[in-house]
Amino acid sequence: MIYIGIDVAKNKYDCCIIDSDGAFYNNSLCISKSHEGFELLYSSILSILPL
Template sequence: MIIVGIDIAKNKHDVIIIDSNGNTLTKSFRISNSHCVLGNISTTKSRPLI
């Protein structure tokens, strides 16, 4: 299982992706608060991580 943690804020969101064993699959990254960016997370991060 893949888990996406998102820390939501007014202007930006911090994101990290981990597996069910707690292994970090990406470094944390920041995204802006827009529908365009949020809609592209799955396509941006669907390729192999790390």
């Protein structure tokens, strides 16, 4: 299982992705509040999921 923490700010989101063992996949992902930012978050999530 993976956990995604998202800190919502005015112009950006700070995200952290960890698994159930506590291993960090991405502990400082900063994305903008835009379509491109959400695409970056989505691709980051897909990159760690097993196929």
